[in-house]
Amino acid sequence: MNRRFETPRAAYVHVPFCRHHCGYCNFTVIARRDDLVDRYLQALAIELASLARPREVESLYLGGGTPSHLSPAQLCELLGRLREWFVPAGSFEFTLEANPVDMLPDRLGVMREFGINRISLGIQSFLPDKLAALERDHRQPEILRALEHVRGHVGNVSIDLIFGVPGETEDCWRRDLETLIAVRPQHVSIYGLTIERGSRFFGRVRKNQLKRLDDETERAMYLTAIDTLASAGYEHYEVSNFALPGFRSRHNEAYWTGRTYEAFGPGASRFVAGRRETNHRSVVTYLRRVMAGESPVAESEQLEPEDAARERLVFALRRIEGIDKQEFLAETGFRVHDLGGPALERFVAWGLLEDTPQTLRLTRDGLVVSDALWPEFLRQ
Amino acid sequence: MPSVDSSLIRNFCIIAHVDHGKSTLADRLLEHTGAVSQREMKAQFLDDMELERARGITIKARAVVLYHERNGNLYELNLIDTPGHVDFHYEVSRSLACCEGAMLLVDACQGVEAQTVANALAAMEHELAIVPVLNKIDLIQARIDDVTQEIEHTLALEAEQVLRVSAKTGVGVPALLDALIDRIPPPQGDPDAPLQAMVFDAHYDDYRGAVTYVRIMNGTVRKGQKIRLLRGATTYEVLELGQFAPHRRACQELTVGQVGYLICNIKSLENVHIGDTVSVPGDQAAPPLPGYKPPQRMVYCGLYPSDGQEFSVLRDALTKLSINDPSFEFTPESSEALGFGFRCGFLGLLHMEIIQQRLEQESDVDLVQTAPNVTYEILTKKGEMLHIHRPQEVPDSGDIEEFRQPVVRVNLLQPTEYIGGVMTLCQDRRGIQVRTEYLSPTRAMLVYDLPLAEVIYDLHDKLKSVTRGYGTMNYELIGYEPADLVRLDILVNGKRVDALSFICHRIDADRRGRAVVKKLKGEIERHMFEIAVQAAIGARIIARETVPAMRKNVTAKCYGGDITRKRKLWAKQREGKKRMKSIGSVDIPQKAFLAVLDTGEGNK
Ligand SMILES: Nc1nc2c(ncn2[C@@H]2O[C@H](COP(=O)(O)OP(=O)(O)OP(=O)(O)O)[C@@H](O)[C@H]2O)c(=O)[nH]1
Ligand code: SF4
Ligand SMILES: [Mg+2]
Numbered sequence: 014m015n016r017r018f019e020t021p022r023a024a025y026v027h028v029p030f031c032r033h034h035c036g037y038c039n040f041t042v043i044a045r046r047d048d049l050v051d052r053y054l055q056a057l058a059i060e061l062a063s064l065a066r067p068r069e070v071e072s073l074y075l076g077g078g079t080p081s082h083l084s085p086a087q088l089c090e091l092l093g094r095l096r097e098w099f100v101p102a103g104s105f106e107f108t109l110e111a112n113p114v115d116m117l118p119d120r121l122g123v124m125r126e127f128g129i130n131r132i133s134l135g136i137q138s139f140l141p142d143k144l145a146a147l148e149r150d151h152r153q154p155e156i157l158r159a160l161e162h163v164r165g166h167v168g169n170v171s172i173d174l175i176f177g178v179p180g181e182t183e184d185c186w187r188r189d190l191e192t193l194i195a196v197r198p199q200h201v202s203i204y205g206l207t208i209e210r211g212s213r214f215f216g217r218v219r220k221n222q223l224k225r226l227d228d229e230t231e232r233a234m235y236l237t238a239i240d241t242l243a244s245a246g247y248e249h250y251e252v253s254n255f256a257l258p259g260f261r262s263r264h265n266e267a268y269w270t271g272r273t274y275e276a277f278g279p280g281a282s283r284f285v286a287g288r289r290e291t292n293h294r295s296v297v298t299y300l301r302r303v304m305a306g307e308s309p310v311a312e313s314e315q316l317e318p319e320d321a322a323r324e325r326l327v328f329a330l331r332r333i334e335g336i337d338k339q340e341f342l343a344e345t346g347f348r349v350h351d352l353g354g355p356a357l358e359r360f361v362a363w364g365l366l367e368d369t370p371q372t373l374r375l376t377r378d379g380l381v382v383s384d385a386l387w388p389e390f391l392r393q
Numbered sequence: 394m395p396s397v398d399s400s401l402i403r404n405f406c407i408i409a410h411v412d413h414g415k416s417t418l419a420d421r422l423l424e425h426t427g428a429v430s431q432r433e434m435k436a437q438f439l440d441d442m443e444l445e446r447a448r449g450i451t452i453k454a455r456a457v458v459l460y461h462e463r464n465g466n467l468y469e470l471n472l473i474d475t476p477g478h479v480d481f482h483y484e485v486s487r488s489l490a491c492c493e494g495a496m497l498l499v500d501a502c503q504g505v506e507a508q509t510v511a512n513a514l515a516a517m518e519h520e521l522a523i524v525p526v527l528n529k530i531d532l533i534q535a536r537i538d539d540v541t542q543e544i545e546h547t548l549a550l551e552a553e554q555v556l557r558v559s560a561k562t563g564v565g566v567p568a569l570l571d572a573l574i575d576r577i578p579p580p581q582g583d584p585d586a587p588l589q590a591m592v593f594d595a596h597y598d599d600y601r602g603a604v605t606y607v608r609i610m611n612g613t614v615r616k617g618q619k620i621r622l623l624r625g626a627t628t629y630e631v632l633e634l635g636q637f638a639p640h641r642r643a644c645q646e647l648t649v650g651q652v653g654y655l656i657c658n659i660k661s662l663e664n665v666h667i668g669d670t671v672s673v674p675g676d677q678a679a680p681p682l683p684g685y686k687p688p689q690r691m692v693y694c695g696l697y698p699s700d701g702q703e704f705s706v707l708r709d710a711l712t713k714l715s716i717n718d719p720s721f722e723f724t725p726e727s728s729e730a731l732g733f734g735f736r737c738g739f740l741g742l743l744h745m746e747i748i749q750q751r752l753e754q755e756s757d758v759d760l761v762q763t764a765p766n767v768t769y770e771i772l773t774k775k776g777e778m779l780h781i782h783r784p785q786e787v788p789d790s791g792d793i794e795e796f797r798q799p800v801v802r803v804n805l806l807q808p809t810e811y812i813g814g815v816m817t818l819c820q821d822r823r824g825i826q827v828r829t830e831y832l833s834p835t836r837a838m839l840v841y842d843l844p845l846a847e848v849i850y851d852l853h854d855k856l857k858s859v860t861r862g863y864g865t866m867n868y869e870l871i872g873y874e875p876a877d878l879v880r881l882d883i884l885v886n887g888k889r890v891d892a893l894s895f896i897c898h899r900i901d902a903d904r905r906g907r908a909v910v911k912k913l914k915g916e917i918e919r920h921m922f923e924i925a926v927q928a929a930i931g932a933r934i935i936a937r938e939t940v941p942a943m944r945k946n947v948t949a950k951c952y953g954g955d956i957t958r959k960r961k962l963w964a965k966q967r968e969g970k971k972r973m974k975s976i977g978s979v980d981i982p983q984k985a986f987l988a989v990l991d992t993g994e995g996n997k
Pocket of ligand 3: 415416417440450451474475476477
């Protein structure tokens with residue numbers, strides 16, 4: 014009954030290589046070190062071998078970095094290895110994150126051959142100025158060509174867009190959304206640009222060389238996206254995710270609903286047997302450790318049942334349909350209202366949460382300020 | 394230990410304005426007399442408290458014994474290095490009572506400054522022999538003749554008597570030692586009379602208990618003997634006694650005129666009162682010495698544990714500190730906004746800052762400090778006299794017959810070219826000019842009576858900026874005077890926050906009120922609702938700002954690897970919020986409680 018202890022039916026593989034390290038990015042990324050790819054593939058093979066026997070999975074997700082940055086031969090090796098360890102089950106979802114400029118027929122052929130059935134394209138914008146500000150090397154013609162190629166090979170496409178880029182106006186954003194809807198991918202992820210510690214932009218913001226947009230504009234952009242996509246037939250199902258009916262990301266749903274998942278590669282995080290673990294974020298350290306037969310895990314934490322339940326409460330509330338209270342109690346052993354306490358009542362009274370006998374969910378007002386709610390639901 | 398007869402003892406302290414080189418000169422004396430070897434020597438050797446070294450100033454007076462041979466006689470010189478900062482003037486006055494002489498140091502570049510005058514006058518009041526010394530003569534900017542003239546002019550000390558040294562190079566130190574021996578009288582007193590010693594300081598040693606610093610006025614104290622502390626009438630056995638050379642060095646006895654320490658298995662410093670008299674038990678006891686005037690607290694502020702649970706931890710920490718520093722006092726108080734805490738009295742703002750820093754370093758309690766204020770007096774319509782240590786205590790204006798504030802006489806010394814600027818500064822603060830004195834053709838002293846509140850907040854900083862760093866000031870409380878004062882309240886979402894109330898002159902109320910609500914607006918983070926921040930006198934709102942509601946706060950990405958990171962981040966924010974003070978549903982960060990210090994002068 015308790016999801017925290019079920020055998021994982023999802024797996025994530027982190028491919029850290031990128032052509033260029035974008036200024037806003039603080040992921041586990043390594044640029045211009047393609048010489049490390051072969052060692053990475055060896056290390057990954059060793060790490061995968063720790064599974065001991067092949068696993069049935071309903072979802073396999075290759076994220077990055079830029080998995081599509083690998084050469085066709087390297088991709089072949091990587092995907093081949095994964096298919097040895099993971100056996101598709103149910104309506105298997107096999108996603109690969111890709112850069113538009115990499116979407117050439119040779120690579121796509123390899124992808125299709127190994128069963129990739131969903132491509133997540135890091136397009137970010139269709140506008141040249143915005144792309145330049147984000148330090149991305151593709152422009153609209155490359156994007157359109159990429160989409161054409163992808164659709165020839167893989168039917169299910171997701172597109173990432175970013176809003177709130179320094180210099181961007183609400184009008185720019187509306188144009189981006191219009192183009193997006195015209196292209197009509199099955200799935201869309203919308204991200205407000207966050208400039209976190211560890212990215213180059215962070216330093217530039219601190220030195221006042223880069224100016225974040227004000228809250229009011231970002232709020233307007235976010236709400237515009239929600240409304241525009243809804244009227245184009247997309248379901249808003251998580252803070253930043255939208256899908257045409259039947260095309261939600263099953264892999265990500267596993268994260269948000271407290272399911273277990275395996276993970277491999279530098280910086281990758283897994284949730285297995287009630288334990289959260291993260292591999293070392295430095296690619297070089299990861300390689301050294303795995304090659305030396307050591308564990309690549311840098312951080313790990315066994316979650317107490319209550320902490321697991323609280324975490325689940327927060328991440329499940331980020332899903333727009335909210336929490337089924339009965340189901341939550343059955344699966345975690347905790348009542349939503351006991352965990353939320355007076356803070357929850359307050360948020361309901363303020364109109365940030367909507368509480369019905371069956372469900373608890375964010376209202377539209379709650380959604381836009383939701384990060385301010387979560388601290389109240391967690392404990393240290 | 395050489396046996397000393399009191400005609401070979403000289404007791405003196407080094408007094409000066411801040412940074413004129415007292416501690417550095419003490420280094421040279423320690424070196425020259427061999428008290429500290431070259432190898433052990435480090436700059437400002439006697440400033441051994443961590444805070445003193447970090448700030449480069451002396452905070453606590455330090456006594457040390459030096460031996461110097463001259464013409465076949467071995468002299469015992471007891472030197473006390475004192476702090477120069479105005480806040481620690483109390484340390485100086487305690488030291489003066491243990492000495493027959495004072496070395497008055499004057500920086501040859503800076504000249505006579507405010508503390509030079511204040512300390513010299515205090516030494517004269519104690520009838521000490523004053524040895525004036527010009528320091529830093531190695532510097533090319535030294536104005537030897539001018540400054541000698543300033544000394545003569547201001548302090549009526551003869552120019553021929555002024556010695557010249559460099560504490561940096563050691564030039565003039567031998568002649569200085571001669572002058573100290575020749576000009577300072579040996580201590581008086583009867584070695585055979587009953588023991589009478591002045592407790593001028595104490596500190597706590599984790600292994601030995603209280604270490605009591607004494608100056609023997611009459612009689613002799615020996616190891617193993619019984620002594621009595623007259624004030625508490627408590628009797629102890631002397632387990633160890635000795636001198637600071639400069640580290641503790643035990644000996645068998647201390648006799649009349651000598652300065653040293655006693656260790657008597659006193660378990661707590663609470664049993665040692667600075668200014669107390671040490672004598673013998675029984676009816677042979679000597680009469681008590683006059684002791685010290687209690688130090689005058691100039692500034693008060695509230696200190697609250699940000700976590701209410703830590704009240705008793707804070708109390709213990711304050712007790713411990715106040716024992717080592719009797720010039721600081723505290724009493725429990727409570728505030729609607731901040732819960733239980735303490736009202737603490739300090740000698741000045743630097744003292745306040747130092748105590749707070751020590752509390753944080755030594756006890757790990759997270760503190761909320763309220764804005765410093767002075768003590769007011771209110772005569773009520775009923776004829777009662779109230780002493781107001783905190784603004785919340787001010788009664789309704791209808792009940793007030795007279796509102797009085799402390800007034801200080803301030804001496805401001807600066808080059809004559811800045812007189813105009815300094816006068817404007819004082820007039821803006823409602824100062825009343827008392828007189829102007831010219832120390833020399835280029836330096837003048839302005840004397841003003843000013844409200845203490847105006848002086849402590851920022852007068853020193855402002856003086857420094859108006860005079861390009863050349864102005865110095867010193868002040869002394871002269872009494873209370875009626876003034877047109879009001880209490881300003883701050884309301885957050887309509888609720889009065891008692892800890893944010895403050896007292897100011899009616900004429901300044903609008904400006905201060907506007908400045909404070911503006912500052913608070915910047916300190917309070919956006920909430921999920923709009924927050925009104927208002928300033929009011931009684932029921933009349935005089936200023937308002939609005940903290941708009943949060944408009945967007947949502948993390949876009951939350952995938953597998955983000956979950957742990959985000960959970961920890963949010964949990965930490967919750968801890969951070971716990972440390973803020975909640976007024977209604979509004980979280981007010983700790984430093985907002987200092988917002989009332991914003992005078993709004995920039996927007997005058
Ligand atoms: N050039 C030069 N610098 C000196 C001399 N004496 C002291 N100084 C410098 O002046 C500064 C202040 O010296 P201190 O000895 O700390 O002054 P102080 O009077 O003890 O200061 P407080 O105890 O804080 O009042 C230090 O930077 C010393 O190095 C001197 O004779 N010549
Ligand atoms: S944003 Fe994407 S492409 Fe750019 S560095 Fe990060 S992972 Fe690589
Ligand atoms: Mg000093």
